[in-house]
Amino acid sequence: MWPWKAAYSEVPQVRDIARAIVLLTDECGHYIRTETSATGSFSFDWTPAGCELGQITVYSVTDTDKVGVGRWNNGPIASASELTNLSADYRAYSYSRTFDIDDAQDGLNLGTITVPQSSDAARGFFIMNNMRDALAYYNAMPGVAKSELPKINVEHTEGLKPANVSCNEAGWGDLLGFNFYSFGIDPGFIHIPWDCADFGFDSHAHVHETVHYFHRHFLRENPSYNQFGEGMSNAHAALILGSGWMSTAGPGLLENLDVNSRQACWDGQSWASRIDTFDDHADCLESGDTPGFPQAAAWDPNLANQGWLPRIVYDLSTAAGDEDLTRFIVAGQSPGGCGGACEFGQFDTVSGNTQALDDVLIQYLGGDAANGENPNYVDRGLDGLDLTDLLDGFICRGHATSSEVEAIAATAMGLDYDGSGAPSDCAHPSD
Numbered sequence: 197m198w199p200w201k202a203a204y205s206e207v208p209q210v211r212d213i214a215r216a217i218v219l220l221t222d223e224c225g226h227y228i229r230t231e232t233s234a235t236g237s238f239s240f241d242w243t244p245a246g247c248e249l250g251q252i253t254v255y256s257v258t259d260t261d262k263v264g265v266g267r268w269n270n271g272p273i274a275s276a277s278e279l280t281n282l283s284a285d286y287r288a289y290s291y292s293r294t295f296d297i298d299d300a301q302d303g304l305n306l307g308t309i310t311v312p313q314s315s316d317a318a319r320g321f322f323i324m325n326n327m328r329d330a331l332a333y334y335n336a337m338p339g340v341a342k343s344e345l346p347k348i349n350v351e352h353t354e355g356l357k358p359a360n361v362s363c364n365e366a367g368w369g370d371l372l373g374f375n376f377y378s379f380g381i382d383p384g385f386i387h388i389p390w391d392c393a394d395f396g397f398d399s400h401a402h403v404h405e406t407v408h409y410f411h412r413h414f415l416r417e418n419p420s421y422n423q424f425g426e427g428m429s430n431a432h433a434a435l436i437l438g439s440g441w442m443s444t445a446g447p448g449l450l451e452n453l454d455v456n457s458r459q460a461c462w463d464g465q466s467w468a469s470r471i472d473t474f475d476d477h478a479d480c481l482e483s484g485d486t487p488g489f490p491q492a493a494a495w496d497p498n499l500a501n502q503g504w505l506p507r508i509v510y511d512l513s514t515a516a517g518d519e520d521l522t523r524f525i526v527a528g529q530s531p532g533g534c535g536g537a538c539e540f541g542q543f544d545t546v547s548g549n550t551q552a553l554d555d556v557l558i559q560y561l562g563g564d565a566a567n568g569e570n571p572n573y574v575d576r577g578l579d580g581l582d583l584t585d586l587l588d589g590f591i592c593r594g595h596a597t598s599s600e601v602e603a604i605a606a607t608a609m610g611l612d613y614d615g616s617g618a619p620s621d622c623a624h625p626s627d
Protein backbone atom coordinates (compact mmCIF):
# COMPACT_ATOMS: atom_id res chain seq x y z
CA MET A 197 0.00 0.00 0.00
CA TRP A 198 2.99 2.27 -0.38
CA PRO A 199 3.19 5.28 -0.33
CA TRP A 200 0.38 5.43 2.20
CA LYS A 201 0.99 2.61 4.63
CA ALA A 202 3.80 0.17 5.26
CA ALA A 203 4.24 -2.89 7.42
CA TYR A 204 5.63 -2.17 10.86
CA SER A 205 8.88 -3.87 11.70
CA GLU A 206 10.87 -3.54 14.87
CA VAL A 207 14.57 -2.83 14.61
CA PRO A 208 16.38 -3.46 17.92
CA GLN A 209 18.67 -0.57 18.78
CA VAL A 210 21.46 -0.23 21.29
CA ARG A 211 21.16 3.03 23.20
CA ASP A 212 23.21 4.48 26.03
CA ILE A 213 21.42 4.56 29.37
CA ALA A 214 22.06 8.23 29.92
CA ARG A 215 21.58 10.20 33.13
CA ALA A 216 20.16 7.24 35.02
CA ILE A 217 20.53 6.72 38.73
CA VAL A 218 23.13 4.04 39.40
CA LEU A 219 23.77 2.52 42.79
CA LEU A 220 26.74 0.65 44.19
CA THR A 221 25.97 -1.57 47.15
CA ASP A 222 28.04 -4.23 48.87
CA GLU A 223 27.80 -6.68 51.75
CA CYS A 224 29.70 -4.24 53.98
CA GLY A 225 26.75 -1.89 53.91
CA HIS A 226 28.04 0.62 51.36
CA TYR A 227 25.33 2.47 49.50
CA ILE A 228 26.76 4.92 46.98
CA ARG A 229 24.58 6.69 44.45
CA THR A 230 25.43 8.61 41.32
CA GLU A 231 24.07 9.15 37.79
CA THR A 232 25.35 7.74 34.55
CA SER A 233 26.86 10.25 32.15
CA ALA A 234 25.28 11.39 28.88
CA THR A 235 26.94 8.37 27.25
CA GLY A 236 25.96 5.91 29.96
CA SER A 237 29.32 5.62 31.74
CA PHE A 238 29.86 5.80 35.49
CA SER A 239 32.52 5.21 38.12
CA PHE A 240 32.65 5.12 41.90
CA ASP A 241 35.19 6.09 44.54
CA TRP A 242 34.84 3.31 47.02
CA THR A 243 37.03 1.27 49.30
CA PRO A 244 35.98 -2.36 49.38
CA ALA A 245 37.02 -4.16 52.52
CA GLY A 246 36.04 -7.29 54.31
CA CYS A 247 33.10 -8.46 52.22
CA GLU A 248 32.65 -10.70 49.22
CA LEU A 249 30.15 -9.35 46.76
CA GLY A 250 29.32 -5.95 45.34
CA GLN A 251 26.44 -4.96 43.09
CA ILE A 252 25.83 -2.24 40.53
CA THR A 253 22.19 -1.40 39.79
CA VAL A 254 20.91 1.08 37.21
CA TYR A 255 17.38 2.46 37.60
CA SER A 256 14.91 3.91 35.09
CA VAL A 257 14.91 7.21 36.96
CA THR A 258 16.89 10.34 36.27
CA ASP A 259 17.16 13.42 38.45
CA THR A 260 19.04 15.62 35.99
CA ASP A 261 16.46 15.29 33.22
CA LYS A 262 13.37 14.86 35.37
CA VAL A 263 12.06 11.50 34.16
CA GLY A 264 10.95 8.40 36.02
CA VAL A 265 9.59 5.18 34.55
CA GLY A 266 8.03 2.62 36.84
CA ARG A 267 5.64 -0.25 37.36
CA TRP A 268 2.51 0.09 39.40
CA ASN A 269 3.16 -1.73 42.65
CA ASN A 270 -0.32 -2.52 43.92
CA GLY A 271 -1.66 -5.24 41.65
CA PRO A 272 -4.36 -5.12 38.97
CA ILE A 273 -6.71 -2.13 38.64
CA ALA A 274 -10.15 -1.81 37.07
CA SER A 275 -9.93 1.86 36.16
CA ALA A 276 -7.39 4.64 35.76
CA SER A 277 -8.84 6.48 38.75
CA GLU A 278 -7.00 4.02 40.98
CA LEU A 279 -3.62 5.27 39.77
CA THR A 280 -1.84 7.78 41.99
CA ASN A 281 1.11 10.15 41.92
CA LEU A 282 2.68 8.59 45.02
CA SER A 283 6.16 7.28 44.41
CA ALA A 284 5.55 4.54 47.00
CA ASP A 285 2.98 3.06 44.60
CA TYR A 286 5.57 2.52 41.86
CA ARG A 287 8.80 0.63 41.46
CA ALA A 288 11.43 1.73 38.96
CA TYR A 289 12.77 -0.70 36.40
CA SER A 290 16.30 -1.75 37.22
CA TYR A 291 19.16 -3.88 35.99
CA SER A 292 21.91 -5.27 38.22
CA ARG A 293 25.35 -6.75 37.87
CA THR A 294 27.03 -8.53 40.77
CA PHE A 295 30.79 -8.81 41.01
CA ASP A 296 33.41 -10.30 43.32
CA ILE A 297 34.95 -7.63 45.51
CA ASP A 298 38.32 -9.37 45.46
CA ASP A 299 38.47 -8.51 41.76
CA ALA A 300 37.90 -4.85 42.60
CA GLN A 301 40.81 -4.38 45.05
CA ASP A 302 42.95 -2.60 42.47
CA GLY A 303 40.16 -1.10 40.45
CA LEU A 304 37.64 -3.02 38.42
CA ASN A 305 36.39 -2.25 34.95
CA LEU A 306 33.08 -3.96 34.32
CA GLY A 307 33.29 -3.06 30.65
CA THR A 308 30.12 -2.46 28.66
CA ILE A 309 27.00 -3.95 30.18
CA THR A 310 24.16 -4.39 27.70
CA VAL A 311 20.61 -4.85 28.94
CA PRO A 312 18.99 -7.46 26.68
CA GLN A 313 15.67 -6.53 25.09
CA SER A 314 14.16 -9.60 26.74
CA SER A 315 14.73 -8.01 30.14
CA ASP A 316 11.80 -5.91 31.35
CA ALA A 317 14.32 -3.25 32.30
CA ALA A 318 14.98 -2.62 28.60
CA ARG A 319 11.44 -1.23 28.39
CA GLY A 320 12.02 1.14 31.27
CA PHE A 321 15.29 2.43 29.84
CA PHE A 322 13.89 2.75 26.31
CA ILE A 323 10.86 4.71 27.51
CA MET A 324 13.07 6.89 29.70
CA ASN A 325 15.34 7.59 26.75
CA ASN A 326 12.42 8.69 24.56
CA MET A 327 11.11 10.93 27.33
CA ARG A 328 14.53 12.50 27.76
CA ASP A 329 14.75 13.16 24.02
CA ALA A 330 11.32 14.80 24.03
CA LEU A 331 12.16 16.93 27.06
CA ALA A 332 15.43 18.00 25.44
CA TYR A 333 13.45 19.07 22.38
CA TYR A 334 10.96 21.13 24.41
CA ASN A 335 13.73 22.58 26.54
CA ALA A 336 15.44 23.86 23.39
CA MET A 337 12.31 25.68 22.23
CA PRO A 338 12.51 29.42 22.64
CA GLY A 339 10.49 30.51 25.66
CA VAL A 340 10.53 27.12 27.37
CA ALA A 341 12.56 27.01 30.57
CA LYS A 342 13.60 23.71 32.09
CA SER A 343 12.12 24.83 35.40
CA GLU A 344 8.70 25.01 33.71
CA LEU A 345 8.91 21.39 32.49
CA PRO A 346 7.37 19.20 35.21
CA LYS A 347 8.97 15.83 35.83
CA ILE A 348 7.58 13.15 33.52
CA ASN A 349 6.42 10.08 35.42
CA VAL A 350 5.64 7.10 33.22
CA GLU A 351 3.72 4.04 34.36
CA HIS A 352 4.22 0.87 32.28
CA THR A 353 3.07 -2.32 33.98
CA GLU A 354 2.55 -5.90 32.95
CA GLY A 355 -0.39 -7.44 34.78
CA LEU A 356 -2.13 -4.13 35.45
CA LYS A 357 -5.35 -5.62 34.03
CA PRO A 358 -7.29 -7.96 36.32
CA ALA A 359 -7.37 -11.49 34.88
CA ASN A 360 -11.18 -11.58 34.84
CA VAL A 361 -11.56 -8.29 32.95
CA SER A 362 -11.52 -8.38 29.16
CA CYS A 363 -9.70 -5.87 26.99
CA ASN A 364 -12.92 -4.33 25.73
CA GLU A 365 -14.57 -3.80 29.10
CA ALA A 366 -15.08 -0.33 30.50
CA GLY A 367 -11.93 1.02 32.04
CA TRP A 368 -9.73 -1.03 29.75
CA GLY A 369 -11.51 -0.88 26.40
CA ASP A 370 -11.94 2.88 26.62
CA LEU A 371 -8.80 4.01 28.41
CA LEU A 372 -6.20 1.75 30.02
CA GLY A 373 -5.63 -0.20 26.81
CA PHE A 374 -4.47 3.08 25.23
CA ASN A 375 -1.53 5.37 25.83
CA PHE A 376 -2.56 8.50 27.70
CA TYR A 377 -1.32 11.58 29.49
CA SER A 378 -3.26 12.52 32.61
CA PHE A 379 -2.74 15.87 34.25
CA GLY A 380 -5.37 14.84 36.79
CA ILE A 381 -3.10 12.15 38.22
CA ASP A 382 0.06 14.22 38.05
CA PRO A 383 1.29 17.14 35.89
CA GLY A 384 3.69 14.73 34.16
CA PHE A 385 1.82 11.41 34.33
CA ILE A 386 1.91 9.16 31.25
CA HIS A 387 0.47 5.65 30.96
CA ILE A 388 2.06 3.32 28.40
CA PRO A 389 -0.02 0.12 28.22
CA TRP A 390 1.42 -3.38 28.22
CA ASP A 391 -1.62 -5.61 28.72
CA CYS A 392 -4.13 -5.62 25.84
CA ALA A 393 -1.85 -3.47 23.67
CA ASP A 394 1.90 -3.52 24.26
CA PHE A 395 3.44 -0.14 23.45
CA GLY A 396 6.61 -0.67 25.48
CA PHE A 397 8.85 -0.35 22.41
CA ASP A 398 6.87 2.17 20.36
CA SER A 399 8.81 5.43 20.45
CA HIS A 400 6.17 7.30 18.42
CA ALA A 401 3.54 6.47 21.03
CA HIS A 402 5.85 7.55 23.85
CA VAL A 403 6.67 10.92 22.31
CA HIS A 404 3.04 11.46 21.23
CA GLU A 405 2.00 11.50 24.89
CA THR A 406 4.66 14.04 25.74
CA VAL A 407 3.15 16.40 23.15
CA HIS A 408 -0.13 16.34 25.10
CA TYR A 409 1.94 17.17 28.19
CA PHE A 410 3.62 20.01 26.33
CA HIS A 411 0.23 21.41 25.19
CA ARG A 412 -1.19 21.29 28.69
CA HIS A 413 1.66 23.32 30.12
CA PHE A 414 2.66 25.69 27.34
CA LEU A 415 -0.28 26.55 25.08
CA ARG A 416 -2.74 29.35 25.80
CA GLU A 417 -5.40 26.74 26.45
CA ASN A 418 -5.33 22.98 26.72
CA PRO A 419 -6.64 21.49 23.45
CA SER A 420 -7.24 18.20 25.24
CA TYR A 421 -7.86 15.09 23.16
CA ASN A 422 -9.69 16.72 20.29
CA GLN A 423 -8.70 16.80 16.66
CA PHE A 424 -6.16 19.57 17.22
CA GLY A 425 -4.63 17.83 20.24
CA GLU A 426 -4.41 14.41 18.61
CA GLY A 427 -3.39 15.66 15.18
CA MET A 428 -0.68 17.86 16.62
CA SER A 429 0.56 15.05 18.87
CA ASN A 430 0.95 12.76 15.87
CA ALA A 431 2.62 15.36 13.70
CA HIS A 432 4.90 16.80 16.34
CA ALA A 433 5.95 13.36 17.60
CA ALA A 434 6.95 12.43 14.05
CA LEU A 435 8.89 15.66 13.65
CA ILE A 436 10.64 15.27 17.02
CA LEU A 437 11.62 11.73 16.06
CA GLY A 438 12.66 12.79 12.56
CA SER A 439 10.38 10.33 10.77
CA GLY A 440 7.35 10.94 8.59
CA TRP A 441 5.90 7.56 9.50
CA MET A 442 3.60 7.30 12.46
CA SER A 443 2.63 4.14 14.29
CA THR A 444 -1.02 4.93 14.93
CA ALA A 445 -2.27 3.37 11.69
CA GLY A 446 -3.46 0.11 13.19
CA PRO A 447 -1.86 -3.14 14.27
CA GLY A 448 1.33 -3.91 12.42
CA LEU A 449 1.15 -0.83 10.17
CA LEU A 450 2.82 2.55 9.82
CA GLU A 451 1.18 5.50 8.10
CA ASN A 452 2.95 8.12 6.01
CA LEU A 453 2.30 11.71 7.12
CA ASP A 454 3.30 12.96 3.69
CA VAL A 455 0.38 11.34 1.89
CA ASN A 456 -2.52 13.72 2.05
CA SER A 457 -5.26 11.21 1.52
CA ARG A 458 -6.53 7.82 2.55
CA GLN A 459 -7.02 4.86 0.31
CA ALA A 460 -10.46 3.52 -0.57
CA CYS A 461 -11.96 0.94 -2.91
CA TRP A 462 -13.78 2.20 -6.03
CA ASP A 463 -16.47 -0.26 -7.14
CA GLY A 464 -17.16 1.46 -10.46
CA GLN A 465 -19.88 3.69 -9.00
CA SER A 466 -18.62 5.03 -5.71
CA TRP A 467 -16.07 4.62 -2.94
CA ALA A 468 -17.46 1.41 -1.57
CA SER A 469 -15.21 0.88 1.43
CA ARG A 470 -12.13 2.29 3.04
CA ILE A 471 -8.86 0.42 2.82
CA ASP A 472 -7.11 0.21 6.14
CA THR A 473 -5.05 -2.97 5.90
CA PHE A 474 -3.17 -5.08 3.38
CA ASP A 475 -6.09 -7.53 3.50
CA ASP A 476 -8.56 -4.76 2.62
CA HIS A 477 -6.34 -3.85 -0.32
CA ALA A 478 -6.16 -7.45 -1.55
CA ASP A 479 -9.93 -7.86 -1.16
CA CYS A 480 -10.54 -4.78 -3.30
CA LEU A 481 -8.36 -6.12 -6.11
CA GLU A 482 -9.84 -9.61 -5.88
CA SER A 483 -13.32 -8.17 -6.34
CA GLY A 484 -12.19 -6.55 -9.57
CA ASP A 485 -12.45 -3.08 -8.01
CA THR A 486 -9.89 -0.28 -7.98
CA PRO A 487 -7.93 0.99 -4.99
CA GLY A 488 -7.54 4.78 -5.17
CA PHE A 489 -6.85 7.93 -3.23
CA PRO A 490 -9.87 10.24 -2.94
CA GLN A 491 -8.99 13.87 -2.28
CA ALA A 492 -8.78 14.25 1.47
CA ALA A 493 -11.74 16.46 2.25
CA ALA A 494 -13.85 15.02 -0.53
CA TRP A 495 -13.94 11.83 1.44
CA ASP A 496 -17.31 10.43 2.41
CA PRO A 497 -17.71 11.05 6.14
CA ASN A 498 -18.80 7.44 6.48
CA LEU A 499 -15.43 6.31 5.26
CA ALA A 500 -13.15 8.56 7.26
CA ASN A 501 -13.22 9.72 10.81
CA GLN A 502 -10.03 11.70 11.14
CA GLY A 503 -8.99 15.05 9.81
CA TRP A 504 -5.89 15.92 7.93
CA LEU A 505 -4.27 18.15 10.48
CA PRO A 506 -1.10 16.07 11.01
CA ARG A 507 -0.41 15.93 7.29
CA ILE A 508 -0.81 19.68 6.87
CA VAL A 509 1.46 20.35 9.85
CA TYR A 510 3.97 17.91 8.43
CA ASP A 511 4.02 19.64 5.05
CA LEU A 512 4.38 23.06 6.66
CA SER A 513 7.26 21.85 8.85
CA THR A 514 9.36 19.96 6.31
CA ALA A 515 11.13 20.77 3.06
CA ALA A 516 9.12 21.89 0.04
CA GLY A 517 7.93 19.51 -2.66
CA ASP A 518 8.71 15.83 -3.05
CA GLU A 519 5.15 14.82 -2.30
CA ASP A 520 4.73 11.06 -2.31
CA LEU A 521 1.34 11.44 -3.92
CA THR A 522 0.24 14.27 -6.21
CA ARG A 523 -2.87 12.74 -7.76
CA PHE A 524 -6.11 12.52 -5.81
CA ILE A 525 -9.56 11.67 -7.11
CA VAL A 526 -11.67 14.76 -6.54
CA ALA A 527 -15.32 14.59 -5.52
CA GLY A 528 -17.65 13.45 -8.29
CA GLN A 529 -14.85 11.88 -10.34
CA SER A 530 -13.82 8.26 -10.78
CA PRO A 531 -10.29 6.81 -10.78
CA GLY A 532 -10.59 5.91 -14.46
CA GLY A 533 -11.89 9.19 -15.83
CA CYS A 534 -10.49 11.98 -13.71
CA GLY A 535 -7.64 13.13 -15.93
CA GLY A 536 -6.06 16.52 -15.36
CA ALA A 537 -8.58 17.52 -12.71
CA CYS A 538 -6.93 15.10 -10.34
CA GLU A 539 -3.31 16.08 -11.01
CA PHE A 540 -2.24 18.42 -8.25
CA GLY A 541 1.49 18.54 -8.93
CA GLN A 542 3.72 19.77 -6.13
CA PHE A 543 1.30 21.63 -3.88
CA ASP A 544 3.73 21.84 -0.96
CA THR A 545 5.83 24.87 -1.82
CA VAL A 546 6.63 25.75 1.80
CA SER A 547 10.22 25.19 2.80
CA GLY A 548 9.36 24.65 6.42
CA ASN A 549 11.11 23.36 9.51
CA THR A 550 10.25 22.53 13.09
CA GLN A 551 11.57 25.90 14.30
CA ALA A 552 8.72 27.56 12.37
CA LEU A 553 6.18 25.25 13.97
CA ASP A 554 7.64 25.84 17.41
CA ASP A 555 7.60 29.60 16.86
CA VAL A 556 3.89 29.45 16.01
CA LEU A 557 3.16 27.29 19.04
CA ILE A 558 5.04 29.51 21.50
CA GLN A 559 4.74 33.02 20.06
CA TYR A 560 1.22 32.78 18.63
CA LEU A 561 -0.59 29.97 20.47
CA GLY A 562 1.56 29.92 23.60
CA GLY A 563 0.51 30.63 27.15
CA ASP A 564 1.88 31.95 30.41
CA ALA A 565 4.41 29.19 31.09
CA ALA A 566 6.11 30.08 27.81
CA ASN A 567 6.39 33.76 26.83
CA GLY A 568 2.84 34.74 27.73
CA GLU A 569 -0.22 35.03 25.52
CA ASN A 570 0.06 36.95 22.27
CA PRO A 571 -2.27 40.00 22.40
CA ASN A 572 -2.55 39.89 18.61
CA TYR A 573 -3.99 36.37 18.58
CA VAL A 574 -7.35 36.15 16.81
CA ASP A 575 -9.51 33.09 17.41
CA ARG A 576 -10.84 32.13 13.99
CA GLY A 577 -12.37 28.82 12.93
CA LEU A 578 -13.97 26.90 15.77
CA ASP A 579 -14.03 28.12 19.33
CA GLY A 580 -10.59 27.58 20.88
CA LEU A 581 -7.44 26.19 19.33
CA ASP A 582 -7.86 24.53 15.97
CA LEU A 583 -6.22 24.06 12.59
CA THR A 584 -7.32 27.51 11.39
CA ASP A 585 -5.48 29.22 14.26
CA LEU A 586 -2.37 27.19 13.58
CA LEU A 587 -2.42 28.01 9.86
CA ASP A 588 -3.05 31.68 10.64
CA GLY A 589 0.03 31.58 12.85
CA PHE A 590 2.24 30.25 10.04
CA ILE A 591 1.08 33.17 7.90
CA CYS A 592 1.14 36.02 10.42
CA ARG A 593 4.45 34.88 11.90
CA GLY A 594 5.95 35.01 8.40
CA HIS A 595 6.71 31.32 7.89
CA ALA A 596 4.46 30.86 4.84
CA THR A 597 2.35 32.99 2.56
CA SER A 598 -1.40 32.63 2.51
CA SER A 599 -1.21 31.21 -1.03
CA GLU A 600 1.33 28.58 0.06
CA VAL A 601 -0.87 27.53 2.98
CA GLU A 602 -3.95 27.50 0.78
CA ALA A 603 -2.15 25.28 -1.74
CA ILE A 604 -1.84 22.65 0.99
CA ALA A 605 -4.98 23.15 3.05
CA ALA A 606 -7.49 24.27 0.44
CA THR A 607 -6.30 23.09 -2.98
CA ALA A 608 -4.81 19.72 -2.06
CA MET A 609 -7.03 18.96 0.90
CA GLY A 610 -10.17 20.68 -0.26
CA LEU A 611 -10.63 22.31 3.16
CA ASP A 612 -12.55 25.53 3.50
CA TYR A 613 -9.64 27.66 4.69
CA ASP A 614 -9.26 31.32 3.72
CA GLY A 615 -5.69 32.47 4.31
CA SER A 616 -6.50 36.07 3.46
CA GLY A 617 -8.49 36.29 6.70
CA ALA A 618 -5.46 35.56 8.91
CA PRO A 619 -4.17 38.44 11.03
CA SER A 620 -1.68 40.35 8.93
CA ASP A 621 0.57 41.05 11.89
CA CYS A 622 0.84 39.03 15.07
CA ALA A 623 4.03 40.26 16.68
CA HIS A 624 4.53 38.98 20.21
CA PRO A 625 5.77 41.40 22.90
CA SER A 626 8.81 39.18 23.45
CA ASP A 627 9.84 39.15 19.77
Ligand SMILES: [Zn+2]
Pocket residue numbers: 404405408421425426429
Ligand atom coordinates in the same frame (compact mmCIF):
# COMPACT_ATOMS: atom_id res chain seq x y z
ZN1 LIG B 1 -3.08 11.40 21.94
